Amino acid sequence: xxxxxxxxxxxxxxxxxxxxxxxxxxxxxxxxxxxxxxxxxxxxxxxxxxxxxxxxxxxxxxxxxxxxxxxxxxxxxxxxxxxxxxxxxxxxxxxxxxxxxxxxxxxxxxxxxxxxxxxxxxxxxxxxxxxxxxxxxxxxxxxxxxxxxxxxxxxxxxxxxxxxxxxxxxxxxxxxxxxxxxxxxxxxxxxxxxxxxxxxxxxxxxxxxxxxxxxxxx
Amino acid sequence: xxxxxxxxxxxxxxxxxxxxxxxxxxxxxxxxxxxxxxxxxxxxxxxxxxxxxxxxxxxxxxxxxxxxxxxxxxxxxxxxxxxxxxxxxxxxxxxxxxxxxxxxxxxxxxxxxxxxxxxxxxxxxxxxxxxxxxxxxxxxxxxxxxxxxxxxxxxxxxxxxxxxxxxxxxxxxxxxxxxxxxxxxxxxxxxxxxxxxxxxxxxxxxxxxxxxxxxxxx
DNA sequence: GTCTATATAGCGATAGAC
DNA sequence: GTCTATCGCTATATAGAC
Numbered sequence: 001x002x003x004x005x006x007x008x009x010x011x012x013x014x015x016x017x018x019x020x021x022x023x024x025x026x027x028x029x030x031x032x033x034x035x036x037x038x039x040x041x042x043x044x045x046x047x048x049x050x051x052x053x054x055x056x057x058x059x060x061x062x063x064x065x066x067x068x069x070x071x072x073x074x075x076x077x078x079x080x081x082x083x084x085x086x087x088x089x090x091x092x093x094x095x096x097x098x099x100x101x102x103x104x105x106x107x108x109x110x111x112x113x114x115x116x117x118x119x120x121x122x123x124x125x126x127x128x129x130x131x132x133x134x135x136x137x138x139x140x141x142x143x144x145x146x147x148x149x150x151x152x153x154x155x156x157x158x159x160x161x162x163x164x165x166x167x168x169x170x171x172x173x174x175x176x177x178x179x180x181x182x183x184x185x186x187x188x189x190x191x192x193x194x195x196x197x198x199x200x201x202x203x204x205x206x207x208x209x210x211x212x213x214x215x216x217x218x
Numbered sequence: 219x220x221x222x223x224x225x226x227x228x229x230x231x232x233x234x235x236x237x238x239x240x241x242x243x244x245x246x247x248x249x250x251x252x253x254x255x256x257x258x259x260x261x262x263x264x265x266x267x268x269x270x271x272x273x274x275x276x277x278x279x280x281x282x283x284x285x286x287x288x289x290x291x292x293x294x295x296x297x298x299x300x301x302x303x304x305x306x307x308x309x310x311x312x313x314x315x316x317x318x319x320x321x322x323x324x325x326x327x328x329x330x331x332x333x334x335x336x337x338x339x340x341x342x343x344x345x346x347x348x349x350x351x352x353x354x355x356x357x358x359x360x361x362x363x364x365x366x367x368x369x370x371x372x373x374x375x376x377x378x379x380x381x382x383x384x385x386x387x388x389x390x391x392x393x394x395x396x397x398x399x400x401x402x403x404x405x406x407x408x409x410x411x412x413x414x415x416x417x418x419x420x421x422x423x424x425x426x427x428x429x430x431x432x433x434x435x436x
Numbered sequence: 437g438t439c440t441a442t443a444t445a446g447c448g449a450t451a452g453a454c
Numbered sequence: 455g456t457c458t459a460t461c462g463c464t465a466t467a468t469a470g471a472c
Contacts, residue, residue, distance in 0.1 A: 044456075174338070446463105453457080
């Protein structure tokens with residue numbers, strides 16, 4: 001029942017919490033269930049993290065920090081050339097690191113699903129903390145995308161950026177569950193296949209012209 | 219504190235549940251909170267619905283039935299002409315009814331957010347019931363979209379359909395919350411504006427060619 | 437059909453021994 | 455840093471009066 005017996009208490013709690021939050025949600029997951037699964041004492045969560053909310057925050061910040069740093073490094077590298085950066089590459093820099101978390105055997109696939117789920121419901125107490133993790137990433141990428149979409153107003157870029165987040169997040173959330181949804185057509189473990197399909201979908205979507213209120217192209 | 223005092227107990231419970239589930243999630247919302255908000259007795263939920271899970275199911279089936287029926291009717295109307303149906307119109311038939319729920323003053327906007335959130339996390343006990351609501355809609359629309367994407371294998375269509383669901387669901391979930399995310403650029407209440415942007419994004423995304431494993435177009 | 441009262445269980449959090 | 459024990463509270467669900 002307990003997992004990763006070689007790790008220290010704090011890490012075991014984080015991994016157990018990640019798994020249970022993903023399967024049951026935050027509200028429905030008790031500290032008792034977490035500590036039992038981690039094979040540690042009930043009081044350990046409050047000792048190491050202080051509260052359940054603080055534990056939730058720790059679950060996110062532990063992985064979101066490195067993930068968003070990687071995104072920014074990839075974007076930096078692209079923009080360092082000084083030339084016009086292709087839209088596909090920007091999208092890939094944003095989407096790739098998130099989906100490639102699935103390759104990390106130590107809980108990567110689980111956190112990816114958790115992140116995909118949480119992106120579409122940052123309400124309640126953890127909301128601020130969660131969104132704060134993207135304070136640097138969102139403006140950098142909207143700006144980079146906006147530079148590719150010449151003449152498209154910032155407001156339009158924000159809309160399309162939201163659509164991109166949604167397509168990516170849902171893909172992450174459904175990871176490991178696509179065989180069922182597709183009638184066996186899709187192999188959920190095919191991360192690179194997902195990227196090869198998602199990046200063009202988003203890139204072409206980003207380029208699409210907004211319809212005018214009367215139904216014509218704008 | 220209680221809402222819609224003119225309605226009967228069952229309806230008041232459903233509306234209160236919808237609101238609280240949307241803001242706090244299923245696990246974190248207690249029957250006490252629901253009955254208190256509805257202004258009815260604590261025992262009323264179990265009398266009218268039998269259990270909390272059955273209430274959750276009722277919250278969804280009440281609105282998802284009519285919504286998906288409308289989608290199918292729109293698709294029927296498009297296909298009745300016998301001519302080739304434009305991709306944009308198919309996408310609009312799927313996305314439009316969901317986003318236009320926001321126009322229904324009796325809880326439409328709230329349920330839209332709830333639906334957007336739940337689409338990306340159908341895990342646990344309500345999963346089967348929730349997905350079952352789409353048994354007819356998903357195959358009909360994937361088939362219709364596949365007919366527009368001549369020569370694209372069914373597997374590819376399923377992938378892209380998932381991206382579409384994600385873009386739409388996230389838009390629904392973020393509804394009412396976009397001012398904050400966009401720094402005041404976007405008016406969350408602009409439903410038709412959302413549709414005018416989302417439909418082209420998805421349509422062009424659906425048409426995008428999957429990259430080959432070596433990075434070339436397939 | 438609505439109420440009070442309660443059974444039974446689980447919750448987050450903490451005090452204090454080791 | 456880990457443990458037991460427990461406080462104070464809330465949960466879902468139900469029994470039985472009205």
